[in-house]
Amino acid sequence: MRILHTSDWHLGLSLHHRSFIEEQRDCIRQIVNLVQEEKIDIVVVSGDIFDSRVASSEAIALYSSAVTQICQECDTEMVVIAGNHDGAARLSSCSTLLARSGLYVTGKLPQNLLSYRKEDVEIFAIPYFHIDEVRSRYPQRRIDSYEMAMKCLCEEIRSIWSPSCRHVLVAHAYVTGTQLSESDHAALLGGAQQVSVQVFEGFDYVALGHLHRPQQPGEQVCYSGSPFPYSFGEVEQDKSVSIYDTISGEIHRITLHAPKRLCVISGTLQEVLEKAVQEPLEDYIKVEITDQPAGLEVLEILRRDYPNLLCVTGKSVLTDGEQITLTVEEIETLSPQHVLEKFCQETAGYEPSPQQTEWFCKALAEVENGGDLQ
Numbered sequence: 001m002r003i004l005h006t007s008d009w010h011l012g013l014s015l016h017h018r019s020f021i022e023e024q025r026d027c028i029r030q031i032v033n034l035v036q037e038e039k040i041d042i043v044v045v046s047g048d049i050f051d052s053r054v055a056s057s058e059a060i061a062l063y064s065s066a067v068t069q070i071c072q073e074c075d076t077e078m079v080v081i082a083g084n085h086d087g088a089a090r091l092s093s094c095s096t097l098l099a100r101s102g103l104y105v106t107g108k109l110p111q112n113l114l115s116y117r118k119e120d121v122e123i124f125a126i127p128y129f130h131i132d133e134v135r136s137r138y139p140q141r142r143i144d145s146y147e148m149a150m151k152c153l154c155e156e157i158r159s160i161w162s163p164s165c166r167h168v169l170v171a172h173a174y175v176t177g178t179q180l181s182e183s184d185h186a187a188l189l190g191g192a193q194q195v196s197v198q199v200f201e202g203f204d205y206v207a208l209g210h211l212h213r214p215q216q217p218g219e220q221v222c223y224s225g226s227p228f229p230y231s232f233g234e235v236e237q238d239k240s241v242s243i244y245d246t247i248s249g250e251i252h253r254i255t256l257h258a259p260k261r262l263c264v265i266s267g268t269l270q271e272v273l274e275k276a277v278q279e280p281l282e283d284y285i286k287v288e289i290t291d292q293p294a295g296l297e298v299l300e301i302l303r304r305d306y307p308n309l310l311c312v313t314g315k316s317v318l319t320d321g322e323q324i325t326l327t328v329e330e331i332e333t334l335s336p337q338h339v340l341e342k343f344c345q346e347t348a349g350y351e352p353s354p355q356q357t358e359w360f361c362k363a364l365a366e367v368e369n370g371g372d373l374q
Protein backbone atom coordinates (compact mmCIF):
# COMPACT_ATOMS: atom_id res chain seq x y z
CA MET A 1 0.00 0.00 0.00
CA ARG A 2 1.25 3.49 -0.80
CA ILE A 3 0.49 6.22 1.72
CA LEU A 4 0.79 9.92 0.90
CA HIS A 5 1.49 11.91 4.05
CA THR A 6 0.84 15.65 4.24
CA SER A 7 -0.01 18.05 7.08
CA ASP A 8 -0.40 21.65 8.22
CA TRP A 9 -2.41 22.93 5.28
CA HIS A 10 -3.54 25.88 7.44
CA LEU A 11 -6.31 26.66 4.98
CA GLY A 12 -7.45 30.26 5.33
CA LEU A 13 -4.11 31.51 6.64
CA SER A 14 -2.92 34.97 5.78
CA LEU A 15 0.52 36.48 6.29
CA HIS A 16 0.82 40.22 6.90
CA HIS A 17 -2.85 40.53 5.90
CA ARG A 18 -2.33 38.76 2.56
CA SER A 19 -4.55 35.73 1.98
CA PHE A 20 -2.74 32.66 0.64
CA ILE A 21 -5.88 30.90 -0.54
CA GLU A 22 -4.77 30.85 -4.21
CA GLU A 23 -1.40 29.35 -3.27
CA GLN A 24 -3.18 26.82 -1.09
CA ARG A 25 -5.52 25.94 -3.94
CA ASP A 26 -2.51 25.35 -6.13
CA CYS A 27 -0.85 23.12 -3.51
CA ILE A 28 -4.02 21.04 -3.22
CA ARG A 29 -4.09 20.70 -7.01
CA GLN A 30 -0.51 19.36 -6.94
CA ILE A 31 -1.36 16.92 -4.13
CA VAL A 32 -4.39 15.62 -6.04
CA ASN A 33 -2.21 15.12 -9.15
CA LEU A 34 0.35 13.22 -7.07
CA VAL A 35 -2.36 10.93 -5.70
CA GLN A 36 -3.04 9.84 -9.28
CA GLU A 37 0.50 9.86 -10.66
CA GLU A 38 2.01 8.04 -7.69
CA LYS A 39 -0.80 5.48 -7.47
CA ILE A 40 -1.57 6.36 -3.86
CA ASP A 41 -3.88 4.08 -1.87
CA ILE A 42 -4.47 6.34 1.09
CA VAL A 43 -3.81 9.98 1.98
CA VAL A 44 -3.14 10.99 5.59
CA VAL A 45 -3.35 14.59 6.79
CA SER A 46 -1.70 15.00 10.20
CA GLY A 47 -3.58 17.98 11.58
CA ASP A 48 -3.88 21.75 11.16
CA ILE A 49 -6.13 21.43 8.16
CA PHE A 50 -7.45 24.89 8.93
CA ASP A 51 -5.67 27.89 10.30
CA SER A 52 -8.36 28.72 12.82
CA ARG A 53 -10.98 26.93 14.86
CA VAL A 54 -13.73 28.78 13.10
CA ALA A 55 -12.58 28.52 9.52
CA SER A 56 -13.70 30.98 6.84
CA SER A 57 -16.21 29.85 4.23
CA GLU A 58 -13.46 30.13 1.62
CA ALA A 59 -11.22 27.75 3.61
CA ILE A 60 -14.08 25.29 4.17
CA ALA A 61 -14.90 25.32 0.46
CA LEU A 62 -11.29 24.48 -0.38
CA TYR A 63 -11.21 21.64 2.16
CA SER A 64 -14.47 20.32 0.82
CA SER A 65 -13.18 20.40 -2.75
CA ALA A 66 -9.88 18.72 -1.70
CA VAL A 67 -11.52 15.77 0.06
CA THR A 68 -14.13 15.37 -2.68
CA GLN A 69 -11.46 15.23 -5.37
CA ILE A 70 -9.31 12.77 -3.44
CA CYS A 71 -12.04 10.47 -2.10
CA GLN A 72 -14.45 10.60 -5.01
CA GLU A 73 -12.60 11.49 -8.19
CA CYS A 74 -9.35 9.68 -7.32
CA ASP A 75 -11.22 6.98 -5.39
CA THR A 76 -8.56 7.17 -2.66
CA GLU A 77 -9.37 6.98 1.04
CA MET A 78 -8.22 9.58 3.55
CA VAL A 79 -7.32 9.64 7.24
CA VAL A 80 -7.50 13.12 8.75
CA ILE A 81 -6.82 14.24 12.34
CA ALA A 82 -7.28 17.58 14.10
CA GLY A 83 -4.28 19.72 15.02
CA ASN A 84 -4.10 22.50 17.60
CA HIS A 85 -5.38 25.04 15.06
CA ASP A 86 -8.46 23.05 14.10
CA GLY A 87 -11.82 23.12 15.79
CA ALA A 88 -11.85 19.39 16.61
CA ALA A 89 -15.64 19.06 16.95
CA ARG A 90 -16.30 21.04 13.77
CA LEU A 91 -13.74 19.08 11.79
CA SER A 92 -15.20 15.74 12.81
CA SER A 93 -18.87 16.53 12.36
CA CYS A 94 -20.68 13.76 10.44
CA SER A 95 -17.54 11.62 10.73
CA THR A 96 -19.46 8.33 10.85
CA LEU A 97 -21.26 9.21 7.66
CA LEU A 98 -18.09 10.48 6.00
CA ALA A 99 -16.26 7.23 6.83
CA ARG A 100 -18.67 5.47 4.47
CA SER A 101 -17.30 7.64 1.68
CA GLY A 102 -13.72 6.82 2.63
CA LEU A 103 -12.97 9.95 4.69
CA TYR A 104 -11.90 8.97 8.22
CA VAL A 105 -11.77 12.07 10.42
CA THR A 106 -10.68 12.12 14.06
CA GLY A 107 -11.31 15.36 15.95
CA LYS A 108 -10.98 14.71 19.69
CA LEU A 109 -9.14 11.68 21.10
CA PRO A 110 -11.41 8.75 20.20
CA GLN A 111 -12.42 5.80 22.32
CA ASN A 112 -10.87 3.50 19.74
CA LEU A 113 -7.53 4.76 18.49
CA LEU A 114 -7.66 2.51 15.43
CA SER A 115 -8.85 4.78 12.67
CA TYR A 116 -8.50 2.60 9.60
CA ARG A 117 -7.71 -0.97 8.63
CA LYS A 118 -7.34 -2.48 5.23
CA GLU A 119 -5.48 -5.59 4.11
CA ASP A 120 -2.50 -5.78 6.47
CA VAL A 121 -2.27 -2.08 7.30
CA GLU A 122 -3.59 -0.50 10.47
CA ILE A 123 -3.63 3.26 10.89
CA PHE A 124 -3.99 4.74 14.38
CA ALA A 125 -4.93 8.34 15.11
CA ILE A 126 -3.74 10.58 17.94
CA PRO A 127 -5.07 14.08 17.23
CA TYR A 128 -3.80 17.08 19.16
CA PHE A 129 -4.95 16.56 22.75
CA HIS A 130 -5.06 18.22 26.13
CA ILE A 131 -3.14 16.39 28.86
CA ASP A 132 -6.30 16.30 31.04
CA GLU A 133 -8.10 14.17 28.45
CA VAL A 134 -5.37 11.56 28.84
CA ARG A 135 -5.41 11.81 32.65
CA SER A 136 -9.09 10.95 32.71
CA ARG A 137 -8.55 8.16 30.19
CA TYR A 138 -6.05 6.42 32.52
CA PRO A 139 -7.09 7.46 36.06
CA GLN A 140 -4.79 4.85 37.62
CA ARG A 141 -1.67 6.25 35.89
CA ARG A 142 0.39 9.20 37.11
CA ILE A 143 0.61 11.50 34.10
CA ASP A 144 2.71 14.55 34.84
CA SER A 145 3.97 15.42 31.39
CA TYR A 146 2.86 15.53 27.79
CA GLU A 147 5.51 12.93 27.03
CA MET A 148 4.01 10.56 29.60
CA ALA A 149 0.54 11.13 28.12
CA MET A 150 1.75 10.29 24.62
CA LYS A 151 3.57 7.25 26.00
CA CYS A 152 0.35 5.91 27.57
CA LEU A 153 -1.56 6.38 24.31
CA CYS A 154 1.14 4.58 22.30
CA GLU A 155 1.17 1.75 24.85
CA GLU A 156 -2.57 1.41 24.47
CA ILE A 157 -2.17 1.17 20.71
CA ARG A 158 0.50 -1.53 21.03
CA SER A 159 -1.85 -3.50 23.25
CA ILE A 160 -4.65 -3.50 20.65
CA TRP A 161 -2.81 -3.76 17.34
CA SER A 162 -2.70 -6.95 15.31
CA PRO A 163 0.89 -8.19 15.41
CA SER A 164 0.82 -9.38 11.82
CA CYS A 165 -0.06 -5.93 10.43
CA ARG A 166 1.95 -2.87 9.42
CA HIS A 167 1.33 -0.16 12.02
CA VAL A 168 1.05 3.46 11.02
CA LEU A 169 0.45 6.27 13.48
CA VAL A 170 -0.94 9.67 12.51
CA ALA A 171 -0.26 12.28 15.21
CA HIS A 172 0.11 16.00 15.81
CA ALA A 173 3.02 16.56 18.16
CA TYR A 174 6.29 18.38 18.82
CA VAL A 175 9.22 15.97 18.96
CA THR A 176 12.28 17.03 20.98
CA GLY A 177 15.38 17.91 19.01
CA THR A 178 13.58 18.95 15.83
CA GLN A 179 14.22 22.11 13.82
CA LEU A 180 11.67 24.86 14.20
CA SER A 181 10.53 27.36 11.61
CA GLU A 182 9.37 30.92 12.14
CA SER A 183 5.73 29.86 11.76
CA ASP A 184 6.03 27.20 14.50
CA HIS A 185 5.88 29.72 17.37
CA ALA A 186 2.95 28.11 19.14
CA ALA A 187 4.82 24.82 19.26
CA LEU A 188 7.92 26.50 20.61
CA LEU A 189 6.10 28.25 23.43
CA GLY A 190 4.54 24.99 24.52
CA GLY A 191 7.95 23.64 25.51
CA ALA A 192 6.36 21.37 28.09
CA GLN A 193 4.43 19.68 25.32
CA GLN A 194 7.47 18.06 23.75
CA VAL A 195 7.75 14.32 23.38
CA SER A 196 10.85 12.27 22.70
CA VAL A 197 11.02 10.21 19.54
CA GLN A 198 11.37 7.02 21.62
CA VAL A 199 7.68 7.05 22.57
CA PHE A 200 6.91 6.02 18.98
CA GLU A 201 9.02 2.88 19.08
CA GLY A 202 7.62 -0.12 17.26
CA PHE A 203 5.55 1.72 14.66
CA ASP A 204 6.40 1.04 11.04
CA TYR A 205 5.70 4.65 10.15
CA VAL A 206 4.76 7.72 12.19
CA ALA A 207 3.14 10.45 10.09
CA LEU A 208 3.56 13.63 12.11
CA GLY A 209 2.12 17.10 11.79
CA HIS A 210 2.76 20.31 13.77
CA LEU A 211 6.18 21.48 12.56
CA HIS A 212 6.29 23.14 9.17
CA ARG A 213 9.76 22.04 8.05
CA PRO A 214 9.91 18.58 6.48
CA GLN A 215 12.20 16.44 8.62
CA GLN A 216 12.72 12.98 10.00
CA PRO A 217 13.44 12.98 13.75
CA GLY A 218 13.54 9.17 13.79
CA GLU A 219 14.19 6.46 11.24
CA GLN A 220 10.47 5.88 10.58
CA VAL A 221 9.22 9.08 12.20
CA CYS A 222 8.53 11.83 9.72
CA TYR A 223 7.18 15.36 9.45
CA SER A 224 5.87 15.99 5.94
CA GLY A 225 5.92 19.72 6.69
CA SER A 226 3.46 22.28 5.38
CA PRO A 227 2.80 22.34 1.62
CA PHE A 228 3.66 26.05 1.37
CA PRO A 229 6.04 28.36 3.31
CA TYR A 230 4.07 30.28 5.91
CA SER A 231 6.80 32.67 7.05
CA PHE A 232 9.85 34.41 5.64
CA GLY A 233 12.00 32.22 7.86
CA GLU A 234 11.03 29.26 5.63
CA VAL A 235 12.16 30.61 2.25
CA GLU A 236 15.07 28.18 2.00
CA GLN A 237 12.97 25.11 2.81
CA ASP A 238 11.78 22.72 0.14
CA LYS A 239 8.07 22.17 0.70
CA SER A 240 6.96 18.63 0.07
CA VAL A 241 4.80 15.63 0.81
CA SER A 242 6.10 12.25 1.98
CA ILE A 243 5.22 8.90 0.51
CA TYR A 244 5.51 5.73 2.55
CA ASP A 245 5.37 2.33 0.90
CA THR A 246 4.11 -0.27 3.39
CA ILE A 247 5.61 -3.16 1.43
CA SER A 248 9.16 -1.92 0.89
CA GLY A 249 9.12 0.24 4.03
CA GLU A 250 10.66 3.08 1.99
CA ILE A 251 9.93 6.75 2.59
CA HIS A 252 10.50 9.37 -0.04
CA ARG A 253 9.74 13.03 -0.41
CA ILE A 254 8.25 14.82 -3.38
CA THR A 255 8.77 18.56 -3.66
CA LEU A 256 5.81 20.86 -4.28
CA HIS A 257 6.29 23.95 -6.42
CA ALA A 258 4.69 27.19 -5.34
CA PRO A 259 3.51 29.52 -8.10
CA LYS A 260 4.80 32.46 -6.08
CA ARG A 261 7.67 32.16 -3.67
CA LEU A 262 8.48 34.05 -0.51
CA CYS A 263 11.62 36.11 -0.87
CA VAL A 264 13.74 38.30 1.43
CA ILE A 265 15.70 41.23 -0.03
CA SER A 266 18.09 43.17 2.16
CA GLY A 267 20.40 46.12 1.67
CA THR A 268 20.35 49.89 1.79
CA LEU A 269 17.23 51.50 0.36
CA GLN A 270 19.23 52.39 -2.76
CA GLU A 271 20.43 48.81 -3.22
CA VAL A 272 16.98 47.39 -2.74
CA LEU A 273 15.52 49.74 -5.37
CA GLU A 274 18.30 48.89 -7.83
CA LYS A 275 17.58 45.19 -7.39
CA ALA A 276 13.94 45.81 -8.26
CA VAL A 277 14.90 47.48 -11.53
CA GLN A 278 17.23 44.61 -12.45
CA GLU A 279 14.67 41.92 -11.79
CA PRO A 280 11.15 43.05 -10.91
CA LEU A 281 9.75 40.46 -8.57
CA GLU A 282 6.21 39.15 -8.49
CA ASP A 283 7.05 36.99 -5.48
CA TYR A 284 5.94 37.76 -1.93
CA ILE A 285 8.66 40.02 -0.59
CA LYS A 286 10.09 41.00 2.74
CA VAL A 287 12.50 43.92 2.51
CA GLU A 288 15.13 44.56 5.13
CA ILE A 289 16.43 48.12 4.94
CA THR A 290 19.82 48.40 6.57
CA ASP A 291 20.44 52.15 6.46
CA GLN A 292 17.24 53.85 7.59
CA PRO A 293 13.96 53.38 9.44
CA ALA A 294 11.13 51.81 7.53
CA GLY A 295 8.38 54.39 7.57
CA LEU A 296 5.35 55.00 5.44
CA GLU A 297 7.34 56.96 2.84
CA VAL A 298 9.79 54.12 2.29
CA LEU A 299 6.90 51.72 2.02
CA GLU A 300 5.28 53.82 -0.70
CA ILE A 301 8.50 53.90 -2.75
CA LEU A 302 9.02 50.15 -2.42
CA ARG A 303 5.42 49.27 -3.29
CA ARG A 304 5.86 50.72 -6.78
CA ASP A 305 8.51 48.14 -7.60
CA TYR A 306 7.37 45.25 -5.47
CA PRO A 307 3.64 44.70 -5.99
CA ASN A 308 3.58 41.85 -3.49
CA LEU A 309 5.59 43.46 -0.73
CA LEU A 310 4.43 42.00 2.58
CA CYS A 311 6.68 43.57 5.17
CA VAL A 312 9.65 45.82 5.73
CA THR A 313 12.20 45.81 8.48
CA GLY A 314 14.18 48.94 9.12
CA LYS A 315 16.48 50.52 11.65
CA SER A 316 14.66 51.24 14.87
CA VAL A 317 14.31 54.85 15.94
CA LEU A 318 13.80 53.70 19.52
CA THR A 319 17.02 51.88 20.22
CA ASP A 320 19.79 53.87 18.64
CA GLY A 321 19.23 52.70 15.09
CA GLU A 322 19.64 49.07 15.96
CA GLN A 323 17.51 46.60 14.00
CA ILE A 324 15.22 44.76 16.34
CA THR A 325 13.41 42.01 14.54
CA LEU A 326 12.74 38.92 16.56
CA THR A 327 13.85 35.74 14.81
CA VAL A 328 13.38 32.10 15.77
CA GLU A 329 17.08 31.85 16.58
CA GLU A 330 16.75 34.75 18.99
CA ILE A 331 13.68 33.26 20.62
CA GLU A 332 15.50 29.97 21.08
CA THR A 333 18.40 31.59 22.92
CA LEU A 334 16.46 34.21 24.85
CA SER A 335 14.60 33.58 28.08
CA PRO A 336 10.82 34.12 27.96
CA GLN A 337 11.23 37.37 29.94
CA HIS A 338 13.66 38.66 27.33
CA VAL A 339 11.20 37.82 24.60
CA LEU A 340 8.55 39.84 26.45
CA GLU A 341 10.94 42.80 26.85
CA LYS A 342 11.85 42.78 23.17
CA PHE A 343 8.23 42.51 22.17
CA CYS A 344 7.24 45.51 24.30
CA GLN A 345 10.17 47.56 23.06
CA GLU A 346 9.53 46.80 19.43
CA THR A 347 5.77 47.20 19.33
CA ALA A 348 5.19 49.96 21.86
CA GLY A 349 8.59 51.33 22.80
CA TYR A 350 8.47 50.69 26.55
CA GLU A 351 9.94 48.33 29.13
CA PRO A 352 7.47 45.95 30.78
CA SER A 353 6.87 46.72 34.45
CA PRO A 354 7.78 44.14 37.15
CA GLN A 355 4.03 43.55 37.59
CA GLN A 356 3.57 42.81 33.89
CA THR A 357 6.59 40.50 33.87
CA GLU A 358 5.12 38.65 36.83
CA TRP A 359 1.74 38.21 35.10
CA PHE A 360 3.50 37.00 31.99
CA CYS A 361 5.56 34.41 33.90
CA LYS A 362 2.46 33.22 35.71
CA ALA A 363 0.53 32.77 32.46
CA LEU A 364 3.50 30.97 30.92
CA ALA A 365 3.74 28.59 33.87
CA GLU A 366 0.05 27.80 33.50
CA VAL A 367 0.48 27.00 29.84
CA GLU A 368 3.48 24.79 30.58
CA ASN A 369 1.39 22.90 33.12
CA GLY A 370 -0.82 21.71 30.31
CA GLY A 371 -2.99 24.74 29.69
CA ASP A 372 -4.52 25.16 26.29
CA LEU A 373 -2.43 26.73 23.57
CA GLN A 374 -3.67 28.24 20.34
Ligand SMILES: [Mn+2]
Binding pocket: 008, 010, 048, 083, 085, 210, 211
Ligand atom coordinates in the same frame (compact mmCIF):
# COMPACT_ATOMS: atom_id res chain seq x y z
MN1 LIG B 1 0.72 23.84 12.08
